[in-house]
Amino acid sequence: MNLVSYVLRRLLLALFVVLGVLTFTFILAHSLGNPIHAWLGKAAALHPELVSLYVAKYHLNDPFYVQYYYYVVGLLGGNLGYSPSRGFEPVIQIIGQTLPNTLQVAIFAIVLTLVLGIVLGIAAAFYHKKPIDVGIRAFYLAGYSSPPFFVALVLLIVFVYFLHLLPTSGSAAAGLSPPRPITTLPIVDSLLEGDYTYFWSSLQHVILPSLALALTTFGIVTRILRSAMLDVMHSNFIMTARAKGLDERTVFLKHGFRNAMIPVVTISSLVVTWLLTGTVFVENIFSYPGMGQYVVQALLAQDYPGVLAVTLIYAIMIVITNLVADLLYAAFDPQVRLG
């Protein structure tokens, strides 16, 4: 199989998966009894005009397959319903405001996860069975065994109440006006526009939420990298490198590390899935105005349009992540696309 047909096959699968998720949210919407509840929430009765609009638009008095068709068409047109917990604002609009913030947290968390995971993974392998290795192991075990909301809480207590170092809530200091959207990510936009006050403030706000997430996920990277390094260091090409007279540090970092990173790439999509799921809790604790905070508010207010729409958006993000990871992997490792 060549690369083109592999890519096509993966794209097709991704589309198929998105359709599966759509079907799932459709079934969930109907399992609530009247799907009107799912799209408008339990306050639907207060807005009879919206109800009749929905019945007409989504053919709710027609058979299921007709409803399904109009449901999918509606979603493709960007109609995710109206959010009762936010004064019946269109959900797509709320997603537009909150998604960039979630992406910011996730991107920073990915960077922190990789930095922590790789540095500690190498250190643990280098000092194999020494106290440093044991210490690192205890650290990552504690990290990935803790629920994200607990790690976030501990960080909040330590940094905010004891050290008074970083801001507790929001995505930037109150009173600062957000930059014009270029990439839609406020941190990047403020930098591009030279609004350094906003940039600095939003950077300070993003650190704790993303650090909390990174602390729960870096252990996956550290553990895989450590054991891969230990495996790789026994292989023939490492012996050759040593025989050439290279010093141990060079052998370790240049030859060992590069090859040990392959399994880390393989699990990267798993790490991203964990991180994205974690944003739900972490944003909530740091009052970070992202999609995670919105979904929790929606959940508490029984705002089903919000919950279902956010589920869908998270799933699509995961599908894209998996797709990118698979394609990158295929690009790096010919065995995948040939096998």
Place this chain on the structure above:
Amino acid sequence: MNQDDNGPQAGRRKRRGLLQSLTGGVRIRRNKELVIGGGVIAFFVILALVVEVCTLLHIQVTPYNPIKEGVGPSLAAPSLAHLMGTDLVGRDVFSRIIAATPNGIAIGFVVVSIAMAVGLSVGSLAGFRGGFPDEVLMRVTDIFFAIPSLIMAIAIAAALGPGLVNMMFALMIVWWPSYARLARGETLKVAHQNYVESARMSGQGVGGVIVKHVIPNIFLTMIVYATLDLGTVIIAYSGLSYLGLSVTPPAADWGQMVATYENYLISAPWLAVFPGAVIALGVIGFSIFGDGLRDALEVS
């Protein structure tokens, strides 16, 4: 092919060897992990059982009634009278944490057992038969894999409404596919072994071969995976509980306690830390035990 390496004896002998490696003291370091992790798990399981049985018999094991208000002052700091302090309405936090132990442990074991039972049957059948059923199963698991399971569980639990049973149900719906995928992969490894083929040739039906020859040989791998997975289920459960999808107040649940006590971070920061730390401790136990088991049994 050498009958010795691949015959019906091989699996049995291998399993005996594995048991020996567990008890023989060959791998002392690994045994230490099993002991520490196993100790933590045993502590939680026994505590959960004691609490559950005593609750059924209406015997109070906790120092105070976990749902009774005013057994102490409001927001008292940890002391000998109240080991973990008291909450806003003067309930004893230590008693509440103990009373909630059966929830987490029960959900962990029930979700994992059902996911394993469903996954094992579906996965081994698909792997063994191949063809169309296999194709359908793999596409379905692909879909489930692409969905962040916790987020899907949140959506399902939101649709079903709060409650322990609903939460268990929501987790089960999203949890079995990874077991099906693992069981299928492991089945493919053994499906063409001589002992399976000879069982087939001797006239046993598909079901019989799967039950008698395939499942016993892939069970160990599944158990190791399940042990490691128990911790993940407990994290997911505590997340749902944190979001208010588990028990209804005044009953106590770990995640839900963290969410409630988070409001008193300034006046009583220890309150939210205790239930959170208990969750982490339990999960660490399962992680260490699973790691130890994996090393000791040499299953990847």
